[in-house]
Amino acid sequence: MPEALLNYESLFQQMSVPFAVLDHDRSYLAVNTCYTEMLMRSAEDLIGNNIFDLFPETLERRRRVDAAFRKALAGQTITLSEVSYPIPGLTADADTPSQLYWNVHCSPVHVADGRVIGFGLRVENVSEVVHARQVKDAIEHELRHRVSNLFAMVSTIARRTAANHRDIDSFLHGFLARIQALATTNSLLTGDNWDGMTVQALLERQLGGFMSDAGQIEMHGPEIHLSASDAQLLSMAIHELATNAAKYGAISDTAGHLTVDWQFTPQGGYFIDWLEEDLSNIRPEKRAGFGTSLLTRILPNQLNGEVQQDFGPDSHHFRLTVSAPRKA
Incomplete structure (x- = not known):
């Protein structure tokens, strides 16, 4: 056989x-x-040095890996799947996952007389596969969570809206308008916005139909990111405020003016200020319907916040203060 083929x-x-x-x-x-x-x-750096001295393991993981080494030295071939271990130096880059996963293949190494003098160690980095599966599992979990929340919210909207209407036509008008507000926000919570959206994006979507060249509506504030669940709930509240403003508030009156401000609080939360001014047709609800309950009870309870609402002779002021944005 040619010598070149024997150059192992x-x-x-x-x-x-x-x-x-x-x-x-x-x-x-x-x-x-x-x-x-x-x-x-x-x-x-490696030859002659013990693998566990060079790459220290937790006691539990060392036992698992060393058990595979012992089996290889006893003549068996064995594979450990998706062993979690961060290699120093491989996790320094921001684009590299902080936790790495490996398939570890161990097999005995024999000499001519059949003795096992050691074992071969072949490793395969399967981090991308594991992380892709983790992302898929997280998305599936989040989807189940969102669908559950969505059905619960629709059920609440249906019950509370029905309690304030005596006929099917008026019920459908109020119910469908609120469902549309919810659908408008949900349509944004896809793609790059899967994990939520900003306060400004939510306001622009909910108030976009009322914007005009007259400058009746002004919005100011920094980029504050809302979780998907908070965005859904807040969209309902903005819809209620905008609907009331369109009926007998700043949006219904050509002389009226609406200013929406939002800012971070020193405690790490945020507030949203809704101020309607120069009004001539103030009509606070005499009976607390679903809209009032949503704004004054459901919203602060769900967001762990506080609400202040005041009606002046020619103004309406609503402020929501949230102690800290929720993660989910």
């Missing part, structure tokens, strides 16, 4: 997978180029 060292170094050979003491005997490049260590 060259073949070993040219392997496209990370591979190492360790002895009974778990010290490195040989490593190929792919292995050293993966660890960002030189062969000299």
Whole structure:
């Protein structure tokens, strides 16, 4: 056989997978180029050194990995799937997942007389596969959570709206308007906005139909990000405020003016200020319907916040203060 085909060292170094050979003491005997490049260590840093000294393990994980080493030294071939271990130096880059996952393949290394002098260690970085699965699982969990919340909210809207209407036509008018406000926000909570949206984006979507060149509506504030669940609830509140303003508030009166401000609070939360001024047709609700309950009870309870609402001779002021944005 040609001598070139017997150059196993060259073949070993040219392997496209990370591979190492360790002895009974778990010290490195040989490593190929792919292995050293993966660890960002030189062969000299590894050869002769114990793998657990170079890469310390937790006690539980060391027991699992060393059990596989012992089986390989006993003549078995074994694979450990998705072993979690961050390699120092591989997690420094912001684009690299902080937790890495590996498939570890161990097999005995024999000499001519059949004795096992060590074991081969082939490792495969499967972090991308594991992280992709984790993202998929998280999205499925979030979707189930959102659908559940959505059905609960629709059920509440139906019950509370029905309690304030005596005929089906008036019920449908109020119910469908509120469902449309909810649908408007949900249509934004997709794609890049899956994890929520900003206060400004929500306000622009809910008030966009009322905007005019007359400048009756002004909005000011920094970028405050809302979770998806908070955005859904707040969209309902903005819809109620806008509906009332369109009926007998700033939006219904050509002389009226609506200013919406939002800011962070020193405690890490935020507030939203809704101020209607120069009004001539103030009509606070005499009986607390669903809209009033939503604004004064449901909204602050669900967002862990406080609400202040005042009606002046020619103004309406509503303020929502939230102690801190929720994560989910």
